[in-house]
Amino acid sequence: MARYLRRTIAQIAFVIIGIAIINFFLLRLAPGDAAQVMAGEAGSATPEYMAALRKQFGLDQPLYVQFFSYLKNVLTLNLGYSFRQGMPVSDLILQRLPATLLLMGTSIAFAVSIGGMLGLLAARQAGKLADTLISALALLFYATPVFWIGVMLVVVFSVLLDWLPVGGMASVEAGLTGLAYAADVGRHLILPATTLGLFYLAIYTRLMRASMLEVYGQDFVRTARAKGVRPRRIAVRHVLRNALLPIVTTLGVQLGSILGGAILVETVFAWPGLGRLAFEALFQRDLNLLLGILFCSSVVVVLVNLAVDLAYTALDPRIELS
Amino acid sequence: MTVFEISAPAAPAPRARDGLLLRLLRQPSAAVGLTLLVLIIAMAASANLVFPDDPLDMVTQPFLWPGEDAAYPLGTDMLGRDIASGIFHGARVSLLIGAVATLVSLVIGVGTGALSGYYGGRLDAVLMRVTELFQTIPPFLFALAIVAILQPSIPTITVAIGITAWPSLARLVRAEVLKLRHGELVQASIALGASDLRIIVLHILPNTLAPVIVSASILVASAILTESSLAFLGLGDPNVVSWGGMVGAGREVLRTDWYVATIPGLAIVTAVLALNLLGDGLNDALNPKEAAR
Numbered sequence: 001m002a003r004y005l006r007r008t009i010a011q012i013a014f015v016i017i018g019i020a021i022i023n024f025f026l027l028r029l030a031p032g033d034a035a036q037v038m039a040g041e042a043g044s045a046t047p048e049y050m051a052a053l054r055k056q057f058g059l060d061q062p063l064y065v066q067f068f069s070y071l072k073n074v075l076t077l078n079l080g081y082s083f084r085q086g087m088p089v090s091d092l093i094l095q096r097l098p099a100t101l102l103l104m105g106t107s108i109a110f111a112v113s114i115g116g117m118l119g120l121l122a123a124r125q126a127g128k129l130a131d132t133l134i135s136a137l138a139l140l141f142y143a144t145p146v147f148w149i150g151v152m153l154v155v156v157f158s159v160l161l162d163w164l165p166v167g168g169m170a171s172v173e174a175g176l177t178g179l180a181y182a183a184d185v186g187r188h189l190i191l192p193a194t195t196l197g198l199f200y201l202a203i204y205t206r207l208m209r210a211s212m213l214e215v216y217g218q219d220f221v222r223t224a225r226a227k228g229v230r231p232r233r234i235a236v237r238h239v240l241r242n243a244l245l246p247i248v249t250t251l252g253v254q255l256g257s258i259l260g261g262a263i264l265v266e267t268v269f270a271w272p273g274l275g276r277l278a279f280e281a282l283f284q285r286d287l288n289l290l291l292g293i294l295f296c297s298s299v300v301v302v303l304v305n306l307a308v309d310l311a312y313t314a315l316d317p318r319i320e321l322s
Numbered sequence: 323m324t325v326f327e328i329s330a331p332a333a334p335a336p337r338a339r340d341g342l343l344l345r346l347l348r349q350p351s352a353a354v355g356l357t358l359l360v361l362i363i364a365m366a367a368s369a370n371l372v373f374p375d376d377p378l379d380m381v382t383q384p385f386l387w388p389g390e391d392a393a394y395p396l397g398t399d400m401l402g403r404d405i406a407s408g409i410f411h412g413a414r415v416s417l418l419i420g421a422v423a424t425l426v427s428l429v430i431g432v433g434t435g436a437l438s439g440y441y442g443g444r445l446d447a448v449l450m451r452v453t454e455l456f457q458t459i460p461p462f463l464f465a466l467a468i469v470a471i472l473q474p475s476i477p478t479i480t481v482a483i484g485i486t487a488w489p490s491l492a493r494l495v496r497a498e499v500l501k502l503r504h505g506e507l508v509q510a511s512i513a514l515g516a517s518d519l520r521i522i523v524l525h526i527l528p529n530t531l532a533p534v535i536v537s538a539s540i541l542v543a544s545a546i547l548t549e550s551s552l553a554f555l556g557l558g559d560p561n562v563v564s565w566g567g568m569v570g571a572g573r574e575v576l577r578t579d580w581y582v583a584t585i586p587g588l589a590i591v592t593a594v595l596a597l598n599l600l601g602d603g604l605n606d607a608l609n610p611k612e613a614a615r
Contacts, residue, residue: 011454018455030471143595145547147554148569148587155580253457260462264551268573278463279555282470294467298459305458 020074023291079292084284089292100273106193111200119208141202146261150195150268167270192269211243252308345607352603358596366413373407377563412565420546426484435495453489461486474557498530532608543597
């Protein structure tokens with residue numbers, strides 16, 4: 001365990017430094033430096049003023065000095081200042097993070113539970129009509145772009161049927177509190193969470209089906225059958241438990257991609273989370289903010305994968321962290 | 323020394339009696355996928371013949387619904403642009419970016435995986451750390467940042483997708499190379515004095531081809547998805563028409579004219595579905611043992 005922790009900490013450090021390097025050079029690739037951007041905004045750009053700005057931000061220093069000061073800032077969680085939003089980047093991110101976590105958590109819960117159930121059903125009915133239908137549906141959702149699902153759900157449920165709100169996280173004008181507020185947020189959450197969840201539902205359905213079929217072929221399942229254990233009990237007690245491991249692995253691997261999907265979904269539904277913030281940063285050319293979001297989401301991915309490793313040991317006691 | 327060249331595969335693979343194409347076509351899903359893909363390629367190839375005008379030009383009155391005017395079977399959008407023309411020309415952009423981005427991923431991924439698996443040791447450790455790093459950064463967000471910084475154009479979008487999509491390929495190739503590295507084929511080549519490059523290129527890589535081809539078809543599909551997502555967010559090349567960009571533009575008139583956003587989306591689904599079906603089919607055709615399970 002101690003060795004595992006040491007290795008993990010080294011890995012986290014490597015990831016943080018690696019992302020800092022990538023971010024630093026991406027910023028250098030952008031046309032114009034921070035001084036030019038700010039001078040352009042202020043409307044005056046005398047050479048003296050530019051030089052003063054460059055000195056203030058250390059842009060007149062050699063590249064390696066700039067890099068180390070950038071790295072020092074990142075390590076102390078100082079991700080810079082967003083001049084567009086008038087707030088430190090880290091404050092902005094912390095402010096928007098909960099909405100994204102709520103959206104992602106709901107989507108993942110939806111995708112894993114329904115996808116797992118459909119996969120289980122398909123595996124038990126392998127080769128029959130239900131399996132064919134479920135597999136075809138999974139294939140279809142797997143090929144559908146997230147943003148388009150969102151747009152189509154809006155057409156059906158908000159425009160044509162008028163059942164659910166088009167976007168946002170809460171009805172601002174209603175001034176609700178307590179339970180009524182939670183219910184309101186829940187209503188706003190249905191469409192975005194379904195949109196983001198459907199693609200991953202397809203993945204988990206396919207994965208669960210394949211994983212269950214693989215376990216079904218193993219000896220201990222045959223033994224259970226020979227003992228006369230009822231099929232339903234075999235499916236749940238013997239097969240499902242062993243088939244869950246790949247699902248947890250994939251969840252960790254997919255997290256980064258779910259975050260990417262969240263950007264699209266939040267843009268479609270005006271959901272006030274990190275993705276929406278990234279979209280705003282994109283259009284205001286607020287690179288500090290955009291790269292800050294990239295950095296923070298990478299760190300979130302590392303931390304969640306750590307949690308996934310720990311979840312393994314809980315699911316399968318034979319696995320030891322080393 | 324060519325006399326002693328060893329060209330037999332490591333393990334005598336069961337010889338397939340029929341060609342790959344025939345084996346593919348025998349599976350219904352792969353046959354459907356291949357047919358759809360050929361259809362889309364035909365659309366892309368004929369776009370300039372069928373719709374010689376710029377698909378971004380206004381050609382007639384706006385908001386013609388599909389079927390309203392026989393000259394514009396899929397209707398026109400809010401600027402009077404022909405949607406059918408956009409679909410045909412969009413196929414070119416999607417396929418081009420999908421294919422070239424996958425090529426970029428293949429070069430980086432196969433290169434990294436082969437070096438890592440073949441040489442092992444410290445090089446392997448370093449390359450795998452870098453692969454992990456690229457796997458940690460959310461790929462779509464990463465591609466988004468690259469395109470936003472370099473300004474959207476077909477080359478920047480292609481490169482951005484290519485350099486964010488290779489890690490899974492590198493891991494796959496590395497695992498395959500590790501399996502072959504200590505096999506008899508490679509040992510015999512070393513004994514004959516073949517150079518490392520020759521062993522990797524002539525003996526190892528050809529034997530990893532099957533899984534790489536399967537992942538490549540899936541990678542093209544996901545590259546098309548990424549490209550359309552970027553275009554949807556407004557990060558498409560402004561000078562060409564893109565399916566994702568068409569959906570994004572159609573969002574503004576969703577309340578009244580939802581067909582504008584619906585039709586290009588169907589095109590994306592068809593293209594991605596075709597490639598996924600083909601990938602599944604290739605997997606079954608190239609790994610008959612796996613498929614039998």
